[in-house]
Amino acid sequence: MSTTCQSYCTLKNPGDNMSKTHELYTLYYLSEIFKELNPRFFNENDGLGRPRIYTASIMLPFVQWGHLNKIISCRDLENWWTRNDDTCNFILGCKKPGKSSINEFLNDYNYLIDEFDKFIVDFSLKIGLMKGNIIYHDGTVFKGYCNNFKRLYANQLYFLRDFILKYRHDTDKNGLWFKLDKFFNNDEFKDEIEPILKKLKDKIRVGGIYLLKSIFKQKNGLKKVLLKIKHMEENVKGNRPISIVDPEAHSMLDKNGEWGFNYNFQSGVDDEYGMIAVHYITQSPNDQKELLITVNELNERLGKKDYIIVVDHGYWHIKSLEEIYNSPTTVIIPVKTNQKPINTAIPISTINSP
Secondary structure (H helix, E strand, O other), X not given: OOOOOOOOOOOOOOOOOOOOOOHHHHHHHHHHHHHHHOHHHHOOOOOOOOOOOOOHHHHHHHHHHHHHOOOXXXXXXXXXXXXXXXXXXXXXXXXOOOXXXXXXXXXXXXXXXXXXXXXXXXXXXHHXXXXXXXXXXXXXXXXXXXXXXXXXXXXXXXXXXXXXXXXXXXXXXXXXHHHHHHHHHHOOOHHHHHHHHHHHHHHHHHHHHHHHHHHHHOOOHHHHHHHHHHHHHHOOOOOOOEEOOOOOOEEEEOOOOOEEEEEEEEEEEEOXXXXXXXXXXXXXXXXXXXXXXXXXXXXXXXOOOOOEEEOOHHHOOHHHHHHHHOOOOEEEEOOOOOOOOHHHOEEHHHOOOO
């Protein structure tokens, strides 16, 4: 009698399809060195509560790798690993954090991302990957993963917040909060609640009604919505609308000249090997006031002020330029009228005011 035996399945190790010279390995090794030098940042299991599955040591290189690939929002980061990207599998150890886990990390460990950025620049300067003499800086608008109709203006947001705080304890059988709960979940008190919701809709629009309904339709809804409102308040910018889905994305023109919820991603690279010296997301819809912010950030990261920064004409802001002009930093900016390419840009000290 003959028998057949099925061979064992050999599991492929994450990263096997990548060349060992892949730039991801550089980031990974840097994150391991950073973790070894700064163990206090990664002491997460303090015995209080359930240990985190997606620890800072896993999430930090993942988020940074996403930023380097211009993948910014929590939703886009989640969608990235769902496409079975080999770099994601390697850096996450085949774990699959969802949007909420990524958002939680960004909120709780924002300081850690900043410290890691500083470490990379300092390390690169010491080993010669970065000289810090010439920095090329530019901004790029990225589309936010947002529904343009799920939005609130600041006055609508504050009205909704005050309404919730005023009535949330009104839970007896004749209370408005009790009746709202019964209406959204059991379709009760329609004659009484529908006129109230109609008046509310005039104040807080469809987006506000959506948030109000969420309180009663999901577990721990009140806590989640109040946290969402707090997050939105932190990102209020003038009278521009705030996205309910992604409050950090702001209303601005994209590359096609269309309004929507987008990110303005600023990054500056060193001339030596193209290493990123500074990067951040700004809520500003244009680059005019970003030059001074970038220069101040570079001063701290590079530990000096005597360097050259090259930008396009979109960064022209006379007050910022005047302040930088009196410092050791040299700004090179093209002449807009001649539309000269960046490699023929001329120093700011020779540019006439527009």
